[in-house]
Amino acid sequence: MKYRKFWPLFLFATAVVISTIIFSDVLSYYSVLQAPDAAPSFGITSLLRRMLPWMNGKAAIFTYDDFFKVLPSPAYHEISFIFSTAMLALAMGIYLHTIGLPAIACFAGGLAMAFSGYHFTLFNAGHRGYFIMMPNVIFIFALTERCLLRPRWFHFALIPICALVGISTQPDILAIMVLLIAIYASFRFYQISRLRGFKNHLSGFWKKYLFGVVLTVIVFAVVGHRVVEDAFKVALAGREKQLESFTQASASKSSSEAKGKKSDKSPEEINEEKEFRWIYATNWSLPVAELSELVAPCIRGLDSGNRNFPYWGNIGQSHDWNETREGHFNYRQHTIYLGVVQISFALFALAIGISNLFSRKAMPEPDNNQAKDCTFIYGNGITFFWVAIAAAGVLLALGRFAPFYKLFYALPLMDKVRAPLKFLHITEISISVLFAIGVYNVIKCKPESSAERNEVIAGKATMILLIVAAASCLAASLIFKPENYTAVWNLLGMSGNQAQKSLAKLYTNGFLRSAWLFVLTSTSIGFISFAKPQKRKFTSSVIALLIIVTVILDMGEVASRFVVSEDKAYAHEKSPAMEAITGGSAPDGISFSYLHMTGQPANLPFMGTLTSAGLYCMDPVPNEDPSSWRIQTFIRFNTDEKLVVKLWKLWGNSGIFVPPKMAVAMQQERIGQITGLYDLDPRYRLIAPRNRQQPMVAVVKPFGVIPPVSVYYGWKASGGQADTINIIADSDFEMEKQIAIEGDGISDVAAKKSYTPGQWETAPSETRGHYAVAKVKAEQPGMVLLRENLMRTVKTVVTVNDIKTSVYTANGIWLCVPVDEGESEIIIRPYISMGSIVWHSAAVFFTLLALYSFVRSEYSKSGVGQKSSDTLKL
Known part of the structure; x- marks a missing residue:
C-alpha cells in the first residue's frame, strides 16, 4: 500500500515527539x-556571525545543525538534541x-538506536557534536550497503560528505566508526560476492566500483581536504597537548627529582611517560563489576554530583585514587543501559540465526533476482557479524581492565582514543x-514446516535464557547488602539514613525492573x-507493537x-x-x-548575567586552557600591585568584585572608587544590600x-603574544602612552603624549557583531x-574615512588601525568572501542533488525489496 512508503516520515515524527516529551521540562525559553561539559551559551551574536566561518572561507563544511542557529541560544540547545535524535532514528x-x-522492523530499530541509553543520555554531558555525528x-x-548492492553515483558522493560532517564534529569517535565501517564493508563485499559468485560479481561491477571510488576521492579532496587538515592539526594536536600536560603533571607528582635533569630522557623516564x-x-x-548496568539501569x-542519586560506581575514577585519594572518585554523566527488551530480541535473532545454520538444507535456494538483491532473508551471516561487533x-x-586492550592500543592512532567506554x-x-x-523474526511467517520447527526450538532456547536472566536479576536484588556500601555513600555526602535507603532502593528496583522485563x-x-x-x-x-511501545x-x-x-x-535580566x-x-x-572575592576560579550566576550582557570576565574560569591569553597574562601580571594595575588597564577592567573591607582600603589608597554595594542571595545572584553599612560585596x-x-x-x-606580555610587563612601559603592536612593517615609535579617548x-553589541563604527x-x-x-x-575589513586600511593586533588580542591627524570614522565589518559563498553554495546544491537522487531511488520501482534486474544500474 502507498502509505507504507511514508514510514520514514512517521519514524522521524515519532522520534521528535518522544524526545520532545522527554525534554518537556526544559522546553520553556529560559x-x-x-550539560556540565557544554552548557548552552548566551552570547549576543546572531546567525550571520555564527555562519561567518562558512562565509569567509575559514570552514569547509557545515551541518544541518547550523541552520538551527537562527534560533536564540537557549531554544537552539534543546532543539538541536531533538532534531539530531530524530535524524539518528531515521538513519538507522x-x-x-x-x-x-x-518497515516495522526498521521503525523498531530506528527508535531503539535513537534512545539507546549510553548514546541518548550523553545530552547530560552536552556532547552535541556527538549527536550531530551519529546520524x-x-x-x-x-550508503555502503547500496554501493555494494546497486552502486549509483550519489551513493559514492554522499559517503565522503557524511564522513566530513563527522570529522568536523567529533573526530576521535569517528575514527572508531570508520574502522567499523571498513570492517563492515569488507564483510559485506565478501558475503555478497560469494552469494552472487565472485567472478560474476566483479566482472559486472568493477567499472562501477572504480568510478565510485574515484568520485568518492574527488569529493573528499575537493570539499573536505581542509576539514581533514583541521581535524589532524587541531584535534590531534589538542589531544597531544592534553597528553603532554597530563604526563608532565603526573611526572611532577611521582618524582621530586624532575628539576635539574637533562633534556635527554633515561629509559626509566621513557617507560614512566x-x-x-x-x-x-x-x-x-x-569496570568488570559494572557490566551488570548494561541490563539494569542506574x-x-x-x-556524578547528582544531589539525590549520585553515581557511586568506579567509571571515571582516577587511576591512583585508592592510594592517594587525589583526582576523581568517579566521573560519569550518563547511563550505559542497553535495554532489556533490545538485548532479549537480539538474543532471539542470534538463536534464529543459529537454528538457520542447522536448517540450511531445508531453506529454498534464492532465485537470480533474490541473489542480486541479497535481501536479508538470505543474509543470515549479517546477524553473526553484528553479534561479533557487539x-x-x-x-x-x-x-x-582487559589485558588484551594493549594490543588494540598499539594500533596506529588508537593511542589517541581516550575513554575506552566509547x-x-x-x-x-x-x-x-x-x-x-x-522483531523481523517475530513478524515473518515461514510456510516451511522444518523452518517452523527450528523457529520453535530457537524460541524455546531464548525463553530459557531470558528466564535464567530474570532469575539472576531477581537474585541480585535480593542478595544486595546496603551496609557493604555505607562507607562509599558517606564519602559522597549521602550519610543520612533516608538518603542511603534511596540509593539501596534504586539498586534493587533496577534489577527488579529488569527481571520483569x-x-x-x-x-x-x-x-x-x-x-x-x-x-x-x-x-x-500485536507483539511487535507491544515490543516497540515497551x-x-x-x-x-x-x-x-x-x-x-x-x-x-x-x-x-539586567545585573x-x-x-x-x-x-x-x-x-x-x-x-x-571576581577572583578577589571568590579566591578561586568559579562560574557563578552573577557572572553569567554580566557576560550575557556583553561584558568580559578578566579572570580565568574553571577548566580554561592554561595556554590561553587570559591565563598567561593573569599569571604574569599578578605578581605585584603595579603589574596588577597594568593588567586592569590592559583588559579594560572597570569593575572589581571585592569584600567591602578591601574596597574601602582600595579607595583610601587611591587605587579605585567604590561604585556599587551588594549582597548575594543563596543562589549567588547579586541583590540590593539588606544593610548598606554591612554589604557582602563591593564593586x-x-x-x-x-x-x-x-x-x-x-x-x-x-613579535607575538609572549613578546607582548614581556613588553607590557616591563617597568618602563607606560600604559597611558604606549601599546604593543604585532604586524608587518611595524617599528617602535617613541611615546611623547598620552592617548586621546x-x-x-x-558599538559591536548593538549590531550583534554585524558591524561597528568608532x-x-x-x-x-x-x-x-x-x-x-x-x-x-573573526577576520575583519576596516575602513577609515571610507578608505580600506591595514589591521594590526595591539596588546596581544585587540584590533588596531592607523589614522591620520584630525577626525576619523572607523567602520569594522566581518570579511565575507563571495567566492567562498558561491563555492559552498555549489557544494550544498551538489549535496542536495545527491540526497534527492538517493530518496528518489529508494521510492522508485527499483527500490529496496523489489526483485528487478534494473536494480544494478549505476
Missing part, C-alpha cells in the same frame, strides 16, 4: 539542560531498510540492528513461537532521569552591577574581575581605566586601539 531505519528488513555515521552504513600516556588514554574504562546512581564493543570498553557505542549500534532483526520478553517470544500458524500473523503484529517507555523513563532543568532567566561597571556606556571592551572601579576606543601616539613592535558611534579625533597621526570581544574573533 530553562536549559545542565534507512540502513535497516537497505538490508531488506520490513551521518549510520547513514554511511546505508609511556605508562602515564596509557593511564590517560584508558581513563573511563568500564543501579549505582545516576550521574561482543567486541563490550570487551574493548573494558579498557585497562566502544559501547558500537555495541549500541549492534544491539539496535539485532533488535530489529529479532526479561519475563515480559520471554512471554512475548513464547506467544510467537507456540502460536498456531493461522493465528501467528495477528499475534506477531522500548519507548523503558528507554524514555531512564533518559528522563537525566533531564535536569536549570532556570537561566536570571542570566538574561544590578551593570551600571556600576559600565557607567551607562556600551559593554564593549569593558571587563570585570571598585580602578582609576585610570583606558577607554575601549583610544588613539595612541607611541608603540613598540611585538575616542568613542563607539555604533569615531576619534587624533592630535597627530597614530594608532587606534579598538578593545572589544565580538569583532576581534
